[in-house]
Amino acid sequence: MKTSDFDYDLPEEYIAQTPVEPRHASRLLVLHRASGELEHKQFWQIGEYLRPGDLLVINRTRVIPARLYAHKETGGKVELLLLRRVDELRWEALVGGKRMLPGKKVKLEDGLTAVIEAELDGARRMIRFEEAVEGHLERLGHMPLPPYIHERLDDPERYQTVYSQTPGSAAAPTAGLHFTPELIAQLEQQGVAFAGVTLHVGLDTFQPVHEDDPREHQIHTEWCELGEETAAAIRKTKQSGGRVIAVGTTSVRTLESAARHAKADEIVSPFAGPTDLFILPGYTFRAVDVMITNFHLPRSTLLMLVSAFAGRERVLAAYEIAKQHGYRFFSFGDAMLLD
Structure with missing residues (x-):
């Protein structure tokens, strides 16, 4: 495995500089992992791929003006x-x-x-x-927008999720930026449940992998928490045949960190503390069934995580198709559903 395996060409014009309005009007590229089939949708249509009894796990962290x-x-x-x-x-x-x-x-x-x-x-x-x-x-303090965003953000709340609660992040959990209160209410009426975790996004959002072998990269710890109520909701969902759907890579890392601390007869255990979990291809996911995520930077730990979930070649091929169809990349860009 080489870091260069996770590289791809992205001309600057594909990098979203401003968010779309309303939030749920962003585009959604659906990648079916079993078949490799791709579908092109709008984010507000995500309910078409969710079922009653599914559980969406959201990161309630709030970006501080850091x-x-x-x-x-x-x-x-x-x-x-x-x-x-x-x-x-x-x-x-x-x-x-x-x-x-x-x-x-x-x-x-x-x-x-x-x-x-x-x-x-x-x-x-x-x-x-x-x-x-x-x-x-x-x-x-000023909102710490990523260095690839050059446009001024007039409304700082646009770099917060609508469900953010706990201050502590240096960057937004961007997969959650697509949700609106109206979409959340619609999904709940459909029988989809929500549960919260917290992961305060830190240094690795700004750190590309420089080592030739990604396994030699030292990932910096980030503080996360998954409480008893969310752990119980996850266990209930799994036992009843529902799916645990992680909204963003931060929720993935929190869920899988809690799974690492779980007892043999549990899926996840309540957990609070630093995590250094670095997910690379070959990793076995214990808690996450479906992932919602944005399009990630080349050679990044986040692209490696998504590749571990859906397959490196399949993900990179989907990125190329997304470019051909004019999808917007990175923090203010469009989303993917990996089911």
């Missing part, structure tokens, strides 16, 4: 992207600026200061603020 602008004591500009809260004062962050070494101090626009405590790998640093930074984010 991009902050600051100055060094010398006046030089610094950009901070908060990735993971370590304790009340300390965060892991991506730091943009020259010579940002341990001991360096920076000051935010309202005077809050922070010090670089440790140099981690690449541009990651451990930062300690003089007081909890959360109270400053609504005033000073």
Whole structure:
């Protein structure tokens, strides 16, 4: 297995710069894993492929305005992207600026200061603020849109799912951006149930795989939680013949992390903590039956995860057909249903 096996050509014009309105008007490419058949639909038609008794598992994380602008004591500009809260004062962050070494101090626009405590790998640093930074984010923070999006986002809520609840992510769980309250209500009337998990999206959203062999890539941990109520709903769904449908790769990683901690007679166990689960082709899925996901970056861990679920050659062939049909890629792009 090579990282280059997960590469594909994507001209920049295919990368969605703005979201469609309404959310459920995005397109949906349906890939039937058993036959390899493809169907072209709109996302609001997803109910055609769901059955009464199915369970949609959604990630209720909420993106924090994690991009902050600051100055060094010398006046030089610094950009901070908060990735993971370590304790009340300390965060892991991506730091943009020259010579940002341990001991360096920076000051935010309202005077809050922070010090670089440790140099981690690449541009990651451990930062300690003089007081909890959360109270400053609504005033000073900016929505951390991915670097491939160049258009201004006028409504920050458009980079949140309609069901987001728990702040903590550095990026949105983008498969969930296609859902509207109206579509959720329609699916519930159809007999489809919803259950929530939380995974706070962190560094690996911004990190491509650089190693030639993806098995040598060290995936950074992300905090996730699957509670007893959701675990019980999953067990009930499976026992009654329904399917567990993961909305997004973040829900997949949470579900499969909970499956790793399950007892022999259970599908998943309640779980809260960091996960370093890296899903590559050859992985055996224990909890997820169907996946809803967006189109992912070349050579990314997320494309590898989707390939593990539906087959690398089949997924890459579907991506080529999606390009031929003008589908929009990445965070604000269109969706796939892998059943």
